[in-house]
Amino acid sequence: MSRVSQEEAWRRVRSVLEMSDLVLEVIDARDPVETRNRRLEDLVNRLGKSLMMVINKADLVPMEVLKEWRRFLERDYPTVFISARGRLGTRKLIVNIKRYAPRLPVRVSVVGYPNVGKSTIINYLKGRHVAETSPVPGWTIGEQIVRAKQWLIVIDTPGVVPVEEVKDEALLVIKGAIDPSKLDDPVVPAIKLIMRIKSFNPKAFMERYGVDSEDPMELLELVGRRRGLLMRGGKVNIREAAIAVIRDWILGKLTYYYRPGDRNA
Template identity: 40%
Template sequence: MSWRDIERAMEEADVVLEVIDSRFPDITRSRKLEKMTKERGKNLVIAMNKVDLVPRDVAERWIWRISKEFPVVPVSARKRLGTMRLRRFLKRYSPAVVLIAGFPKVGKSSIINVLKGRHSASTSPVPRSPGYTKGFTKYRIEKGLYIIDSPGIIPPEGSGFEAVVRGGKADLVDMASSLILTASKISPGLLKRAYGVAEESPEEVLSAIARKRGFIFKSTGELNLSEAAKVLLEDFYRGKISFFMIPEKTP
């Protein structure tokens, strides 16, 4: 999805729900999206997803900091924590259409599915008919409240660890290496415990994963580090290995 697609969807929305990762709120916030929302006079609410992956006091510090700018609702779509509170919060803007946006891998689709639930109803796909949204499908999640069923995927930007957190597309080994180096600084010992390695270096960690999973090129007998990198990144996105950042300024 391009920024133009997000703009089109935003034209149809009353509220923009920006989904961020509770482990890395600053990295997964999009200042460009927030600026666009303000300029268009839309309401912006931040859903701090994956809150189950950080200690409560850390989550509270981030909420305190971000809520100075925008309303924040902590949730875990995966564990269904805070999702009813999020629904009730969005009802404050009813009648309203909500666009859910954020970088890849922050859990937008999971939040859409939680909000839709089993009893949501698709609106008409016919132009100029009730519930029609240009190029998108709207779902009525309850009376007066709709969500656009097309997650606003913000184009990933940045490099190194930022690109990893934002779901960027780059060389898998390079991305995994950035993840390993950052994890070893922020949470020493995490990768040793997770993968049974003696040293938390990119080569050591990826080689250990490749050997354990049998990722070996048959023709040369060399380890397939790209496949190992893919496993590591997926473990990170799913929260199997998890670490977090703490805000610099706290109350």
């Protein structure tokens, strides 16, 4: 993820936005603050396009918290929460696309960080599998235009990551935006992720792995041992344990949530 390729990615996003009538910004219900992309929103506004917020992965967060987020985000943009995979709220998404479409047929682009569920949403809108989905962040490579319905044309896009954040791998891990096997050192980002998960959901690790510790490094050891991630000689392979924790976060098997305005967010 070089700086240049990110700038190129933004140029491509811009050209996608230019040809859309309505932009869906997809964010992760577990961490709306970190998966929201202000630079993207500014660009959409500058281009004079309509934007709708789609809080996805609603199956991982309690209903009353989702409603708080919707109320909060609606101050800026029309907002819906859905579970694209669980098909929760998806009909409401279609109703709202039609409602906010400046014209019909409407061209809708689906944008956001890697792995938030853009391609899964497009498959739902189409009603069958047309866009490749994967738990590996960065899966969709090129834009893809899909005629989902007679009145609805959707554009799938690769995830965008702001240039400024490319250097901070821990932040990208929390956003679910990076494939952990590609990291030189997954341990430091995993530790930051562990601390964030624990701060919002103290029971997460006990529930997922049956082990826990206040010391993140020791927790990685325990998780590695529990998972049998051992090196020759029986020492825990900490790197593999770190990757396992990051993968579980990406897969939604470790989760947390917080509310708008939460002091720790």
